[in-house]
Amino acid sequence: MLALAALGACGRPQPKGEVVAYVAVPLSGFQANGGQTVLGGARLRAEQANAQGGLLGRRIKVVGLDDEADTEVALSVAQQVAAELNAGREVLGLIGHYNSSQTLAAMEIYKDLDLVVITPTASNVELTRRGYRNFFRVNATDAAQGRVDGEFLVQQLGVRKVAIVYVNDEYGQGLRDLLARRLAELGADVGLSLPVESGLDSYADIVRQLKAAGPEAIFLATYETEGYVLIPEVRAAGIDVPIMCGDACFLSVLIDESGPAAEGVYVSGFTPSPRAVVDERWVRQYQAVEQRNPDTYSIVGYMAMDVLVQAALRARSFAAPKLIEAIHNLDYQGLAHRIAYDENGDLLEQKVYIFQVRGGQFEQVWP
Numbered sequence: 001m002l003a004l005a006a007l008g009a010c011g012r013p014q015p016k017g018e019v020v021a022y023v024a025v026p027l028s029g030f031q032a033n034g035g036q037t038v039l040g041g042a043r044l045r046a047e048q049a050n051a052q053g054g055l056l057g058r059r060i061k062v063v064g065l066d067d068e069a070d071t072e073v074a075l076s077v078a079q080q081v082a083a084e085l086n087a088g089r090e091v092l093g094l095i096g097h098y099n100s101s102q103t104l105a106a107m108e109i110y111k112d113l114d115l116v117v118i119t120p121t122a123s124n125v126e127l128t129r130r131g132y133r134n135f136f137r138v139n140a141t142d143a144a145q146g147r148v149d150g151e152f153l154v155q156q157l158g159v160r161k162v163a164i165v166y167v168n169d170e171y172g173q174g175l176r177d178l179l180a181r182r183l184a185e186l187g188a189d190v191g192l193s194l195p196v197e198s199g200l201d202s203y204a205d206i207v208r209q210l211k212a213a214g215p216e217a218i219f220l221a222t223y224e225t226e227g228y229v230l231i232p233e234v235r236a237a238g239i240d241v242p243i244m245c246g247d248a249c250f251l252s253v254l255i256d257e258s259g260p261a262a263e264g265v266y267v268s269g270f271t272p273s274p275r276a277v278v279d280e281r282w283v284r285q286y287q288a289v290e291q292r293n294p295d296t297y298s299i300v301g302y303m304a305m306d307v308l309v310q311a312a313l314r315a316r317s318f319a320a321p322k323l324i325e326a327i328h329n330l331d332y333q334g335l336a337h338r339i340a341y342d343e344n345g346d347l348l349e350q351k352v353y354i355f356q357v358r359g360g361q362f363e364q365v366w367p
Contacts, residue, residue, distance in 0.1 A: 015054025018061040019318055020089060021046060021308060023301070024077050024096030024106070025120075027066035030199045030225045033253050034297050035098050038120050039064050040290040041301025042095050044282075047289055049309055056312060060092060062305075067102050074102035078109035085113055092318055093118060095304040099248075100124035100171040107132055114320035116327065118307055120300035123247065123270070124174045128344040134324055136341060138303045138334070139270040140350035142171075145247060146178025148352040149268050152366055153217055154186040157242055161191045163215035165206060165230065167222045168195035175221040175246050191215055199225055207233045220245040228257035235261040242266065247352075250296050255357055262357045266365070269353050271299045271336040273362050278335070296362075303334045310339075 023042045025035030039062070046060040054060070065081070067074040074097055085091060093116035097103040103122040107130070110117050117135050119127070123142045127135065153159050162183055166172035172195070180190045192213040194206055203226070210218060218234065218241060220227050227249040234243065243265045245254070250269035255262045271277070274294045286294045308323070310330055315322040331340040340348045354366035 013053050013057070015050060015057060015059035017058050019055065019058045019092045020061050020063055020084075021092045021305065022063050022065055022081055022094040022096070024065040024067050024074070024081075024094060025098040026069040027064055029068045029070075031069040031098065031223060033295070034121075034224070034251055035066075035069075037251070037295040037297040038095070038098060038301035038304075040286060040292070040294065041120075041298035041303070042305040044286050044289050044298075045302045045305035045309065048285070055092070055309055056316065056318070058318075060309075065096070067097055067106075069099055069102065071101055071105045074106045075109065078106040081115070082109055082113055085115060090318055091115060092312060093308045093320075093323065095120060095301065095308075097122060099169075100127065100174065101169045103127060104170055107135060110134065116308065116311070116320055116323045118304040120304045121247070121270070121297060122171075124170045125178070126170070126174070128346045132345065134320065136307065136327055136345040137347065138300050138307060138339070139247075139347075140352055141346060142175045142178050144350040145268055145270075145352050146175060147182050148354070149219070149244065149246070150179050150182030150186060150188070152266070152268075152354050153219070153242075153244060154183065154188050156366065157217060159216040159242065160188045161214075161216045162188055162219055163192040163194070163210055163213055163217075164190055164219045164221060165194045165196055165210075165226075166220075167198050167226060169198075171248065172221045179219060179221065196222060196226055196230075198223065201229065203230050203233060206230065207237045207239070210234065211237050211239055215241060217242040217244060220249060222246070223248045224251045224254040224257075227254050228262075231258045231265060232261040244268070250355070250362070252295050252362075255360055255362070262360075265357045267355045267357070267362065269296060269355060269362075270351070271296065272353055272364060273355070274299055276364065299336050303336060303339070306334060307339060
């Protein structure tokens with residue numbers, strides 16, 4: 001913890017008491033790696049605040065809650081949070097959930113609580129169309145992603161016939177529809193649209209259908225766990241067309257598990273890669289907290305916690321109504337991009353980046 005200890009000035013007052021920040025993400029199961037990186041980023045930002053004397057004199061206690069990437073479990077997590085709030089626990093806010101499906105379900109409980117909810121990654125557009133007063137994102141929506149990804153496929157790669165493979169949930173369906181709409185506007189054809197089940201060991205039947213359809217490009221609106229199975233199988237079948245993945249594949253495990261087949265694959269993301277926005281000191285601090293290297297979603301976990309910290313400092317309070325008002329009035333440069341919100345809780349400026357796997361690394365190719 002030496003790197004973090006160096007943040008605190010000698011003689012700085014120590015925090016008295018604590019305030020809880022929940023992080024509700026998958027911490028076990030097939031999406032545990034992504035959830036753990038979000039939790040790591042949130043923990044680092046909290047520890048930085050704690051090393052500076054705390055937040056409004058309180059120590060931030062980060063409590064990870066495992067939703068297992070399962071909607072029923074996410075509802076149970078939300079009920080647990082509600083019970084703790086009703087029992088009088090002082091709470092800074094909740095970061096989560098990780099996936100759109102679990103976030104949509106849990107918000108039906110959170111919407112009635114005095115609780116600020118900030119998702120680091122859930123991108124389904126419906127989340128900010130339901131009128132939640134207490135919901136915010138630090139990521140762009142699938143409306144922005146579908147537009148940018150469609151334009152990249154057509155205008156940069158020059159393809160006119162795209163096959164979309166999608167997980168059959170709110171995330172996959174939403175991104176599929178918005179991408180297909182933009183492709184149609186640009187004169188391209190979605191010749192094939194195939195749903196897949198999450199977490200299988202093989203997608204041989206999907207690969208056979210892709211080969212028979214002969215698309216000019218394949219888009220995966222899936223999670224990394226489907227991506228690193230599909231990509232090697234597609235290449236092994238001799239399908240040599242551009243493959244592009246949505247943001248849910250923007251994790252280093254996609255490259256690690258896909259092996260050589262990942263080379264040349266395009267992936268869109270809501271932040272730059274960590275090495276583009278943080279320095280070695282930040283990385284050392286992260287390693288001191290997590291005993292592992294940061295990954296792409298460490299950035300959004302850190303930014304979500306930073307929004308809670310900045311709001312509390314502005315409001316001089318942990319009360320949810322005051323935090324909500326403060327968040328709507330924030331306008332600052334966050335770790336990766338500007339943090340300023342519209343009335344629905346979406347970012348005023350929504351950025352989407354395109355990467356290509358080159359030499360086993362995500363290299364930004366657009367913008």
